[in-house]
Amino acid sequence: MEVENIPSDLATPLHKDIDQTIENVKSILGNSSDFVVREFKIGSTQLVKVALLYMDGMASKMFIQDYITETLMIDLRLTDLPTGNNADSSGKGSSPNQGNVRKKAKWIKPKVNPQESDLFKVMKDQTLANSEVEECKDYQELFSFILAGDSIILMDGYETAFAIGSKDYESRSVEESSSTTVIRGPKEGFTETLRTNTSLIRRRIKDPNLWIESKVIGKKTQTDVAICYMNGIVSDKIVKEVKKRLDAIDADAILESGYIEEYIQDYPHSPFPTVYNTERPDAICGGLLEGKVAIIVDGTPFVLLVPTFIVDFFQSSEDYYQRADIGSLLRLLRYLGFFLALLTPSIYIALTTFHQEMIPNQLLISLAAQREGVPFPAFVEALIMEITFDILREAGTRMPRAVGSAISIVGALVLGQAAVEAGIVSSAMVIVVSLTAISSFVFPSPDLSSSIRLLRFPFMTLAAMFGLLGIIIGAIIMVMHLASLRSFGIPYLSPMGPLILQDQKDAFIRLPLYRLSTRPRLMNQKNIVRENTDKPSPNRK
Structure with a gap:
């Protein structure tokens, strides 16, 4: 025919x-x-x-x-x-x-x-x-x-x-999250199937006010996208802004939630992420109950959560499954790891180049003896080691799992020892770079770790040019930039900037659950009370 x-x-x-x-x-x-x-x-x-x-x-x-x-x-x-x-x-x-x-x-x-x-x-x-x-x-x-x-x-x-309706294509079953692991807590992680992900959320929040709206984005891929929020808790302005930004996307393909993130983020040129993503359903449910909006994209296990604050990247779901004192200690360690991962190489460069008088005599003599045969200044030495370690980390990530971790460990040990014996770098620099690398892995979200990797090099350059003064100048510029950021209209530094005293109970430390009775104040004003639970006390009669 x-x-x-x-x-x-x-x-x-x-x-x-x-x-x-x-x-x-x-x-x-x-x-x-x-x-x-x-x-x-x-x-x-x-x-x-x-x-x-x-x-x-x-x-x-x-x-x-x-x-x-x-x-x-x-x-x-x-x-x-x-x-x-x-x-x-x-x-x-x-x-x-x-x-x-x-x-x-x-x-x-x-x-x-x-x-x-x-x-x-x-x-x-x-x-x-x-x-x-x-x-x-x-x-x-x-x-x-x-x-x-x-x-x-x-x-x-x-x-x-x-x-x-007869859909039956192959999909991955629910497994443990590979990017965010916990010792205590649920092991389930999102999958690449949209309806499986929405069911994992509904399983935890059995409330009719959990609303899920669907959209199709991408002229060629026709990707299903779901917007999930708690009606009566979330701010109507935030929901309206999320829908407006999603409707404005005019693209051929949406292959992963990273596409959506790049289209809807407030500051695409900022090194700091303004959209949170995770594989953990419990983390998404916690954000929904605070008044945030989840964006689920079919074909990826990473779900987006907006608005996002800087403190969200220091918080882990496990903080709320352990005692308040243990959770607070772990959170403070993450803040310490942030400064170590960002400033350790810069401080070493500044002290050994401009401020030798600040180093104890015995340590200064030891450092001078180690650097006696090194032909490069401290800045070039740190630059070589940082780039080498980043290459090793990327190689370990991309290589097959059976050999990836082994190659990373052996490569770091062999190259580090060989570089010291060859006189290219000093032993102290190997320690500094190792401490920096270890500190960058303490964050629950890998996005913040990537931001630190990017900012580490400008701080090293400022330290090599101006010493500790350059580090202070860089820190002031970074704080000013953070203060100027907003995520869907909410200040990125909240609750520190602006300072909200009632929200400090879950910022740097975590108070006991019965003290977390209110939701973040800047998120909404119509349903701010989370619970009215008094401190439990045993019956001693």
Whole structure:
């Protein structure tokens, strides 16, 4: 059959001629090998030609066989069989299987006879038992359904088709989060399937005020994106701003949540992340209960959370699963690790280059002896070691897991020892770089660690040029930049800048849970009370 009038605009309505519609779909898909067409006829006295369309590998063949083709080819054909003299109520017929078939026909017979009513209405209201049945009227809707894993039913003589939910593509099961691990706490992590991720959230927050809205972003990828928030807790302005930024995205492809993050972040040129991402459902639920908005993207296990503050990157879900004193200690260690990872090489360069008088005599003599054969200044020495370690870390990340960690450890030890023996770097510099590297791994979020890696080099340059004065100047510039940042209208340094005393109970340290009775004040003002729980006291009577 010649293909005529192939629609150039996908908004063109479907053709009444089923053969023409099938040929148009095949041509638009380029006769793709994974496109399946199953043609058959339904009805008993008045046969109607029907075609079932689906993509192999994305739709469930078992579901199609049991709930679509069997229903249409057998059950619907039997609905208008007479139940009087032509069918023996005892189940006996002219053939061994006829009696059983007629028993089944009598049991499923609908109230409406397809011969006396419109076949389309009978199929929609009585025959198709699937909970996901939608009408499809043009090629745009047809491809949006079929390329998502649904099945399409075309009927000859009708311009409207049925879209049956039959998605069954391969997906990863729920596993432990690989980027954020905890000793105590849930081990579940998000997957690449959108509905699995929303179910992990609903499992923890069983409240009807948990609202989830869906969008489709990406002209070519048609990626499903879900916006999740707690109605009555979240600020309406934040929700409106999130929807506005998502609706403004006009891109061909959204392959991962990082695409969304880059489009909606407030300051794309800032080294500090203004959108939080995590694989942990409990961390997302904690943010939702504070009045934040989660953005779930199909195809990635990393869920976005906005607005975001600088303190969020120092907090871990495990802080709330341990005692308050232990959680506070761990959080203070992360703040200490931030300054060590950022400033340790710079301080070493400044002290050994400009401020030798600040170093104790014995230590100064030891450092001078170690650097006696090193041909480079401290800045070049630190630069070489930092770049070398970053290369080793990237190599260990990209290499196969079986050898990645071993190569990183052996490479660091061998190169460090060989560099010291060759007189390229001093032993003290190896210690400084090692301490810096270890400190950069204490943060629950890898995004902040990447920011520190980027800022470390400007601080080293300032220290080499101006000593401790350069470090102070760099710190002032960094704090001024942080104070100017906002995440969806909320100050990035909150609750330190502006200073909010009632929110300090969960900033640098964590007070006991019964003291965390209010939500962050800048997030919303309509539902700020989290709980009214007094301190538990044992009955000593």
